[in-house]
Amino acid sequence: MEQNFQNILQQNQLKVTATRLSVLELIASRNAATSQPYLEKNINKEIDRVTLYRTLRTFEEKGILHKVIDLNGTANYAMCSDNCTAGHHHDEHFHFNCTQCHQLYCMNDFHFPPFQMPAGFKSQSINLLISGTCAQCNKMDN
Numbered sequence: 001m002e003q004n005f006q007n008i009l010q011q012n013q014l015k016v017t018a019t020r021l022s023v024l025e026l027i028a029s030r031n032a033a034t035s036q037p038y039l040e041k042n043i044n045k046e047i048d049r050v051t052l053y054r055t056l057r058t059f060e061e062k063g064i065l066h067k068v069i070d071l072n073g074t075a076n077y078a079m080c081s082d083n084c085t086a087g088h089h090h091d092e093h094f095h096f097n098c099t100q101c102h103q104l105y106c107m108n109d110f111h112f113p114p115f116q117m118p119a120g121f122k123s124q125s126i127n128l129l130i131s132g133t134c135a136q137c138n139k140m141d142n
């Protein structure tokens with residue numbers, strides 16, 4: 001998938017900065033969600049932690065990235081689908097957390113049936129986390 005990160009930033013009225021571009025590039029280049037510790041370790045060393053957190057929060061607010069908390073309580077970030085907009089995420093897909101390699105995957109093609117909240121309840125976000133062993137780990141076991 002070819003993605004133009006400058007366009008993503010401009011479409012969201014964000015100034016194009018080297019920090020924002022490198023965060024997006026790193027997260028989009030991986031086939032699993034990216035954990036905060038991984039980002040801290042692998043991002044350009046010139047980007048300090050505060051700037052990194054602020055950048056992640058901005059992307060989350062703008063509907064560019066969604067945050068997923070894994071089984072260990074660590075924050076992970078993944079690219080949003082096209083229909084996410086500022087303040088309105090539609091990443092109602094399952095996430096899969098591998099108990100062996102600890103990768104967290106977005107199960108984008110795996111939808112669940114619509115459901116109704118009980119009277120009086122108003123949902124804001126849905127957290128769907130499956131744990132198990134991923135395809136990569138299962139392959140190595142065989």
Ligand SMILES: [Zn+2]
Pocket residue numbers: 063064065066080081084088089090091
């Ligand atoms: Zn989203």
Ligand SMILES: [Zn+2]
Pocket residue numbers: 098099100101102103133134135136137138
């Ligand atoms: Zn795995």
Ligand SMILES: [Zn+2]
Pocket residue numbers: 066068078091093095105106107
């Ligand atoms: Zn996801």
